[in-house]
Amino acid sequence: MSELAVTDALPKPKRDIAPLLLPIVLAIVMIPLVGSASSWVTLTVASLAMGMMIFIMASGLTLVFGLMDVLNFGHGAFIAVGAYVGTLVLLPLASWAQADSLLTNLAVLVPAAILSMGVTGALGLVVERVLVLPVYGQHLKQILMTTGGLIVAEQTLYALFGPQIIPLPLPSALRGSFILGDIAMSKYRLLAMLVGFAIFIAIELVLNRTKIGLLIRAGVENREMVEALGYRIRRLFLGVFMTGSALAGLGGVMWGLYREQVHASLGDELTVLVFIVVIIGGLGSITGCFIGAILVAMVANYGGFLVPKLALVSNILLMVAVLMWRPRGLYAVTSR
Amino acid sequence: MMILSGDPPRSRALSILLAVIILALLATPFIFPGAKALNVAAKICIFAALVASYDLLLGYTGSVSFAHTMFYGIGSYAIAIALYGLGPNWTAVAVAVAAGLPLALLLALAIGLFSLRVEAIFFAMITLAVASAFLVLASQLSWLTGGEDGRSFQLPELLRPGTVFIGKEWFGFPINGRILTYYLVLTACALMILALLRVVNSPFGRVLQAIRENRFRAEALGYRTVFHLTYANCIAAVIAACAGMLNALWLRYAGPDTSLAFSIMLDILLMVVIGGMGTIYGAIIGAAIFILAQNYLQALMSIASSAAADAGLPLLPGLLHPDRWLLWLGLLFIASVYFFPTGVVGRLRNKPGAAR
Numbered sequence: 279m280s281e282l283a284v285t286d287a288l289p290k291p292k293r294d295i296a297p298l299l300l301p302i303v304l305a306i307v308m309i310p311l312v313g314s315a316s317s318w319v320t321l322t323v324a325s326l327a328m329g330m331m332i333f334i335m336a337s338g339l340t341l342v343f344g345l346m347d348v349l350n351f352g353h354g355a356f357i358a359v360g361a362y363v364g365t366l367v368l369l370p371l372a373s374w375a376q377a378d379s380l381l382t383n384l385a386v387l388v389p390a391a392i393l394s395m396g397v398t399g400a401l402g403l404v405v406e407r408v409l410v411l412p413v414y415g416q417h418l419k420q421i422l423m424t425t426g427g428l429i430v431a432e433q434t435l436y437a438l439f440g441p442q443i444i445p446l447p448l449p450s451a452l453r454g455s456f457i458l459g460d461i462a463m464s465k466y467r468l469l470a471m472l473v474g475f476a477i478f479i480a481i482e483l484v485l486n487r488t489k490i491g492l493l494i495r496a497g498v499e500n501r502e503m504v505e506a507l508g509y510r511i512r513r514l515f516l517g518v519f520m521t522g523s524a525l526a527g528l529g530g531v532m533w534g535l536y537r538e539q540v541h542a543s544l545g546d547e548l549t550v551l552v553f554i555v556v557i558i559g560g561l562g563s564i565t566g567c568f569i570g571a572i573l574v575a576m577v578a579n580y581g582g583f584l585v586p587k588l589a590l591v592s593n594i595l596l597m598v599a600v601l602m603w604r605p606r607g608l609y610a611v612t613s614r
Numbered sequence: 615m616m617i618l619s620g621d622p623p624r625s626r627a628l629s630i631l632l633a634v635i636i637l638a639l640l641a642t643p644f645i646f647p648g649a650k651a652l653n654v655a656a657k658i659c660i661f662a663a664l665v666a667s668y669d670l671l672l673g674y675t676g677s678v679s680f681a682h683t684m685f686y687g688i689g690s691y692a693i694a695i696a697l698y699g700l701g702p703n704w705t706a707v708a709v710a711v712a713a714g715l716p717l718a719l720l721l722a723l724a725i726g727l728f729s730l731r732v733e734a735i736f737f738a739m740i741t742l743a744v745a746s747a748f749l750v751l752a753s754q755l756s757w758l759t760g761g762e763d764g765r766s767f768q769l770p771e772l773l774r775p776g777t778v779f780i781g782k783e784w785f786g787f788p789i790n791g792r793i794l795t796y797y798l799v800l801t802a803c804a805l806m807i808l809a810l811l812r813v814v815n816s817p818f819g820r821v822l823q824a825i826r827e828n829r830f831r832a833e834a835l836g837y838r839t840v841f842h843l844t845y846a847n848c849i850a851a852v853i854a855a856c857a858g859m860l861n862a863l864w865l866r867y868a869g870p871d872t873s874l875a876f877s878i879m880l881d882i883l884l885m886v887v888i889g890g891m892g893t894i895y896g897a898i899i900g901a902a903i904f905i906l907a908q909n910y911l912q913a914l915m916s917i918a919s920s921a922a923a924d925a926g927l928p929l930l931p932g933l934l935h936p937d938r939w940l941l942w943l944g945l946l947f948i949a950s951v952y953f954f955p956t957g958v959v960g961r962l963r964n965k966p967g968a969a970r
């Protein structure tokens with residue numbers, strides 16, 4: 279009780295909800311523009327699902343930047359590696375994946391996701407130790423080093439798996455859609471939405487409600503102080519880097535299943551998209567990243583439906599518009 | 615000294631190396647027979663200028679831009695579209711210059727004013743996004759750019775290989791339009807590099823270095839850093855566009871792969887890093903080393919790859935395949951940032967063996 283009183287006494291910063299309302303307003307504005315209710319629902323669900331997947335991939339990047347001040351241009355490599363590792367489980371066990379029972383499907387899908395998270399997490403450890411450690415605090419070199427890492431990873435994938443596109447069919451229980459009246463909602467998209475939302479809640483809870491989260495946030499504010507208090511901030515940040523990489527790997531598998539194909543250039547393609555999301559959200563902000571991902575997906579889906587030609591550059595236009603409004607992104611956490 | 619803007623190489627080994635490169639480039643048509651040598655030499659010239667202009671950004675202002683190939687591409691496409699649309703004449707070239715350079719300038723101004731206000735990291739990400747959007751546009755607007763196929767075109771009469779000047783041969787070497795084009799490229803690139811040397815050694819260049827070292831302090835001294843950064847961005851963009859025009863003139867072609875691809879951006883980055891950031895001379899050395907390696911090591915790699923395949927080694931043939939050239943480039947990239955942070959020029963200037 280006394281603790282509550284203490285926190286109540288502190289003046290709380292005002293909640294900034296304008297960015298939160300942005301996707302909602304955008305979705306409502308689109309109702310008359312799209313015209314038919316069923317296509318609107320389909321587009322909205324598609325946007326949310328795509329947005330959640332992009333969020334999973336981008337959250338790692340924004341965590342790493344916001345917390346460690348490391349800009350990882352090689353983030354796309356983790357996405358591509360994750361997708362390929364997923365295929366290592368999903369393709370040999372295709373008979374399970376194509377079985378008609380949801381349980382059998384999940385028995386393949388879950389290990390695939392866990393394995394790719396494990397591999398990309400371990401890769402994150404190596405990358406942090408080898409590439410990032412020597413260049414902490416030097417942005418220019420970070421960009422150069424991690425770009426080099428991205429090239430090496432992508433080319434190694436080409437060397438190991440060949441340049442061809444690998445088809446990655448969805449497990450049969452996740453194919454098709456639920457039909458409600460004249461509205462069709464794709465099953466896999468619903469699953470992607472659920473997973474993405476769960477991860478968002480989990481990250482928010484860990485950051486805001488646990489001691490580790492407290493230390494991470496404190497470390498961002500003042501690293502020396504937390505170190506002086508006797509916490510091993512380096513190890514904590516290494517953990518953050520690995521978590522970020524593992525999330526990218528998970529996002530890679532989910533994206534590969536969404537597109538039903540995997541290719542080594544996946545990393546390149548998504549790097550740009552993920553960067554746009556992180557910029558829109560404001561570097562280091564998980565909430566901003568979440569909203570940014572949904573906005574990008576909405577613009578891509580609605581834009582692709584209404585003005586297909588515009589969809590090619592819609593991301594850039596969105597980024598320009600947001601930065602005109604808020605030059606540091608929707609929510610800027612870092613003071614740098 | 616005047617021609618070098620009072621900024622000599624400041625190292626005997628470096629001077630000799632530069633002299634060798636420049637003499638080799640000057641004499642290429644006469645000492646190295648064959649079209650390939652001439653192509654490599656022209657590419658070295660063009661990239662030396664392009665990399666030098668990028669060094670103005672990366673080395674002198676410390677801002678990482680991923681949009682440099684966009685300006686290079688604007689120059690290439692300006693020439694290609696004009697000569698394709700208006701026919702092979704000098705009016706078309708003039709139109710390309712008159713349209714391409716201002717377009718590059720305006721875009722650089724827009725990107726600069728819009729994003730240089732934000733932190734360096736934002737700048738890198740924004741330029742990456744803009745460049746990728748530009749690449750998509752160039753490959754989608756096929757009525758204008760020829761899409762993925764690009765645009766091939768005819769050169770004006772004077773520059774064609776078929777145009778023969780002085781008699782048939784001169785000391786056994788044909789003097790034709792191709793040679794003239796080569797020297798046009800060489801001269802233009804040399805002029806651009808000298809101009810850049812002038813820029814970085816002017817008071818303006820010193821301000822750029824001050825901004826790179828400590829932007830806050832430069833601002834406190836009264837310099838309007840955003841304006842300086844934007845100027846630098848515009849100069850670099852215009853020179854990159856010029857280099858792109860020369861590239862298109864040399865190749866008689868402009869397409870996404872030769873002028874806009876992300877891999878070209880990586881090549882430029884690597885050449886700057888190898889040569890040495892913040893030294894215009896580094897661009898010449900970086901471009902020469904890199905392009906020679908790119909053109910002659912790939913042959914070596916394919917020999918090594920087939921040898922490894924014959925020996926029945928696992929994995930190695932794949933890793934040594936000539937198409938995996940980029941893999942080794944990436945490793946080289948990391949290694950050069952790690953072990954040679956000052957590049958070849960920095961190494962030579964600091965005397966070999968000394969610390970750092």
